[in-house]
Amino acid sequence: MERILKLGWRHFILVPALYIACQAAASAVAGKYPHYAGRANKIERSQIQVNDGDTFKAGSLTIRVLGLDTPEISSPEHGYFEDQPYGREAKSEAEKIFSEARLVEYVPYRNDTYGRLLAHVFVDGELFAVKMIGASLAYETVSFYGDNGFPDLAREIQRAAKKAGQPPFMEPYRWRRVHRRRD
DSSP states (O other), rough: OOOHHHHHHHHHHHHHHHHHHEEEEEEEHHHHGGGGGGGGHHHHHOGEEEEEEEEEETTTEEETTOOOOOOOOOOOOTTTTTTTTHHHHHHHHHHHHHHHOOOOOEEEEOOOTTTTTEEEEETTTEEEEHHHHHTTOEEEEEHHHTTTOHHHHHHHHHHHHHHHOOOOOOOOOHHHHHHHOOO
């Protein structure tokens, strides 16, 4: 106790402040979404390989971003033998966003039927879905799938979609129905 008293009151203010600053630096999500900070996982930018505008690999993990649906690109293994209009643009935009990022993080939800991890992805503390929707390269999916337990993120995605307006391509789920071939 005597030792604590010798440190003085400044140390009791400085130490917690340093701890909070270090936590914020460790997670950009913590700044805007502090309630997700403990669940946020970092991704090394060098590990990211973009499959299309809403799916990417990070090492051995495949992440399907929640809240958006981007146009498809050719994927014969999934029955798509041509690109949907704007599919390549969406992939390029995703690559650009990730390549310019200082920090990429995700908050996991669960795996889908294809084994991909469904997750909200943050780039420098901002929702990746909002960036893609704002670029008119994605439809929001919250209206169809619900908030998946992330009501504040869902509202932000829906606000971005309302602001951006309708993208210049057919909804990807409709395009998939028309263009999927099973050989």
